Amino acid sequence: MAEVVVRARGLEKRYGSHPVLRDVAFELAPGGTLVVTGPNGAGKTTLLRLLAGLAAPTRGSLEVAVERARIGLVGHEPLLYRELTALENLDLYGRLYRIDERRERIGMLLERFGLWDARHQRVSSYSRGMTQRLALCRALLHQPSLLILDEPHSALDAEGASLLDEELAALAGGHTVVVSTHDPERLAPFASARLELERA
Amino acid sequence: MTDYLADVAALARKDLRLELRARDTLPAMVLFVVATLVVFHFALPGGAGDDAAYGLLWVALVFTSLLGLGRAWAPETEAGALDGLVLAVSDRSTIWLGKTLAALAFLGAAELVALPAFALFFAPLDGPALAGVALASIGLCAVGSLVSAMAAAARGREVLLPLLFLPLAIPLVVGGVGSSISPDPGTYLAFLGLYDAVFAILSWAAFEYVVTE
Numbered sequence: 001m002a003e004v005v006v007r008a009r010g011l012e013k014r015y016g017s018h019p020v021l022r023d024v025a026f027e028l029a030p031g032g033t034l035v036v037t038g039p040n041g042a043g044k045t046t047l048l049r050l051l052a053g054l055a056a057p058t059r060g061s062l063e064v065a066v067e068r069a070r071i072g073l074v075g076h077e078p079l080l081y082r083e084l085t086a087l088e089n090l091d092l093y094g095r096l097y098r099i100d101e102r103r104e105r106i107g108m109l110l111e112r113f114g115l116w117d118a119r120h121q122r123v124s125s126y127s128r129g130m131t132q133r134l135a136l137c138r139a140l141l142h143q144p145s146l147l148i149l150d151e152p153h154s155a156l157d158a159e160g161a162s163l164l165d166e167e168l169a170a171l172a173g174g175h176t177v178v179v180s181t182h183d184p185e186r187l188a189p190f191a192s193a194r195l196e197l198e199r200a
Numbered sequence: 201m202t203d204y205l206a207d208v209a210a211l212a213r214k215d216l217r218l219e220l221r222a223r224d225t226l227p228a229m230v231l232f233v234v235a236t237l238v239v240f241h242f243a244l245p246g247g248a249g250d251d252a253a254y255g256l257l258w259v260a261l262v263f264t265s266l267l268g269l270g271r272a273w274a275p276e277t278e279a280g281a282l283d284g285l286v287l288a289v290s291d292r293s294t295i296w297l298g299k300t301l302a303a304l305a306f307l308g309a310a311e312l313v314a315l316p317a318f319a320l321f322f323a324p325l326d327g328p329a330l331a332g333v334a335l336a337s338i339g340l341c342a343v344g345s346l347v348s349a350m351a352a353a354a355r356g357r358e359v360l361l362p363l364l365f366l367p368l369a370i371p372l373v374v375g376g377v378g379s380s381i382s383p384d385p386g387t388y389l390a391f392l393g394l395y396d397a398v399f400a401i402l403s404w405a406a407f408e409y410v411v412t413e
Contacts, residue, residue, distance in 0.1 A: 077280025
C-alpha cells in the first residue's frame with residue numbers, strides 16, 4: 001500500500017439478496033482524483049460509503065491507507081444539524097477533529113464559500129445551495145487527506161459550482177479525491193482516473 | 201482520556217443546545233409524566249395503598265423515558281449528521297455516551313417535576329426510593345440510547361423501539377419498585393447498580409457495530 005491510497009479488489013456489496021456493487025476493482029495513488037460515473041442505482045453512493053468506512057463490503061477487499069479522521073465526506077445529506085447555526089455546526093466538528101486555530105479556519109472557509117454573513121443563521125433557514133456550500137466547508141474543515149464527494153455540484157448555483165471547481169483545482173495533486181458525478185466532462189480537468197459503474 | 205471526555209462533553213452540550221432551541225422533547229416528557237400521575241391519582245381506589253402507587257410511578261417513569269428516547273436520535277437522522285459524527289470522533293462510543301448523558305439530563309429534569317408531584321398525590325419518597333430512581337434512570341438512558349440508535353436506523357422505528365426497550369427495562373422496574381417498598385432496599389439498589397454497570401459496558405462496546413452498516 002506504499003504508493004496506493006485506495007485499493008479495491010473484487011469488491012461486492014449486497015443489501016439482503018439485492019446486489020448493489022459487484023466485482024469492483026481499482027487503485028488510486030496519492031494525490032490522484034478518481035471520477036466515479038454511472039447511471040442511477042449503479043452503486044456510486046454505496047461505493048463512496050464503503051470508502052468512508054460507513055459501510056462494510058459483503059465480499060472482496062478494500063484497503064484505504066488513510067485514517068478515518070483524515071477523511072472528508074460530502075454525501076447526499078449535508079451531515080449537519082439543521083437547528084444549529086453554520087458557526088455552531090462547524091465549531092462542533094472543529095472540536096471533534098481537534099483543529100488548531102479552529103475559529104480562524106472556520107472563518108476562512110465561511111468567507112471563501114460566501115456564508116460569512118449567514119453564519120449565525122440556523123441551517124434550517126438555508127437554501128439547498130447554501131446548505132451544500134456549508135457541507136463543503138464541513139468536509140474541508142480538517143484539511144482531509146482523502147476527500148470523498150458524492151455528486152457535489154448538485155444543488156449548487158453557478159457561483160457555488162465555480163467555487164467548488166476552484167477548490168478541486170487547488171486540491172488536485174496534493175490531496176486524494178474520489179468524486180461521483182453525472183457530469184464527468186466538468187471534472188475532466190482534475191481527473192487522473194475514471195471508474196464507470198454499471199447496475200449490478 | 202481528556203480528549204475522550206472533551207468529545208463526550210461537546211456532544212452532550214450539542215444535544216442540550218438543540219433541546220433548548222427546539223423544545224420538542226422535554227416539554228412533552230414533563231406533560232406526559234404529570235398527566236399520567238394525575239390520571240393515576242384519580243383512578244387508584246382509596247384503599248389501594250402506597251405499594252400500588254409506587255408501581256404506577258415506575259410505569260410513568262419508564263414510558264416518559266421511552267417518549268424522550270423516541271426523539272433522541274432525530275437530530276442525527278434528519279440530515280445524516282450521524283455519519284458526520286462517526287467520521288469525526290476519535291472513538292465512536294463517545295457518541296453513545298454523549299447521547300446517554302443528554303437523555304439522562306432530560307429524564308432528570310422530568311423527574312424533578314414528577315417526583316414532587318408523586319409526593320403530593322400519593323406518598324413521599326424516602327432516601328432508598330430516590331436512590332432507586334437515580335440508579336434506574338442511569339440504566340434506562342444507557343440501554344435506551346443504544347436501542348434507540350438501533351431503532352433509528354431501521355424502518356418501523358416507532359414499533360421497534362418499545363419492542364427492544366421495554367423487555368430490557370423490566371429489571372429496572374423490578375429494582376426500582378423493590379427499592380421503594382422492600383424492607384431491605386440495599387439488595388435492590390445493589391442489583392440496580394450491577395445492571396447499570398453491566399449494560400453500560402455492553403452498550404459502550406456494542407455502539408461501534410450499531411453505527412456501521
